[in-house]
Amino acid sequence: METLKIVDHIWWKKKEEFLLSEDQDSFWVIYLILDGKCQFKIGDKIGIAVGPSLLICPPNTIFERRVLESLSFHFFRLDLIGPHSYLHLESGLRNLNKERLCLNEKILRQYVYDLSAYSFFIRTHLIQDLLLFDSLNNQQPHYSQSQPTIRNSRIIELLHYIDQHYQEELTIEALSQKYCFNASYLSRLFKKELGISPKEYLLNIRLKNIQQLLISTNLPIEEIAELTGFKHGYYLSKYFKKKFGVSPSCFRKKHLI
Incomplete structure (x- = not known):
């Protein structure tokens, strides 16, 4: 089973623009968007993200972005160790369940600048919960979860x-x-x-x-x-x-x- 490690966590409220129109990171990057709207291009994925949603960018991938309406969001830089077979992380946009997001985000904001080991444990659990819940919601029916994604x-x-x-x-x-x-x-x-x-x-x-x-x-x-x-x-x-x-x-x- 993979281990998710939070490297950085920052909270932005009503951000009007990005200082860099594009960036490339050696870690997984996740934007947990609560409010606002932005245009994005992550590899070959292009679209507009509106909160509540997740934007996921894999390591060493160019991430282009532009604020369309002031954004309130959590920024995460993550390191994943393991096969990643349970969270099924893929680049691009993920819409979130509003009720689950509300519960998790309220706690996330309490620990955003807390550097204690306990705070990292809490935040890691909450991010894994959102990612796993998204994965389960979008899972296609198949008897064995070890089977590859069904394309037909x-x-x-x-x-x-x-x-x-x-x-x-x-x-x-x-x-x-x-x-x-x-x-x-x-x-x-x-x-x-x-x-x-x-x-x-x-x-x-x-x-x-x-x-x-x-x-x-x-x-x-x-x-x-x-x-x-x-x-x-x-x-x-x-x-x-x-x-x-x-x-x-x-x-x-x-x-x-």
Whole structure:
């Protein structure tokens, strides 16, 4: 897991213009914009940032900017150590949830010029929270978070459909007709994007929901099978034990609270 280290943190209120129209830094640079508007170009990303939002610039990348309406913002210079696989930092503009921003920013401003170790711990946690929350909000549906980003919009639509209709009888033939794919091509494309077949993805979704029903209800196995797309409790138990190494009844007993 990566470590986020705050190198610099400055608070600007109603800044009318930037002294430098462009800059380049050896660290990650983040503008946490509360109010105002600015024009930006970060690498090949061009746009206008309006608060509340995040502007993120990777290390050694030219950051061009111009104030359009006086800006109130936090400036952060960050060092990231690790694979960065959880925060999914990318250059450019990120819109923020206003309620979450309000809570975090109020605390951030209290510690902005505090150089104690405790203040850096607090600020690091708050920035990680905003970045992770943004990452989760924009995360595309996929079974394993270790999978690469899904680029095909039709596959993303298909995943949404499976997530919402897993209880129904879904076949690769029916899905391929619905999304105008050849069945064999759809299977190859799906596996290329996710690393597993549509059948495996559907099974994983069903088993995940079975786990929840076993823990949160007293429903018998046969009824859970009907609710999750299995024709019979026997098949549910067979696939469940193969996946998790225990029977559904043992899983339920183990997690009784």
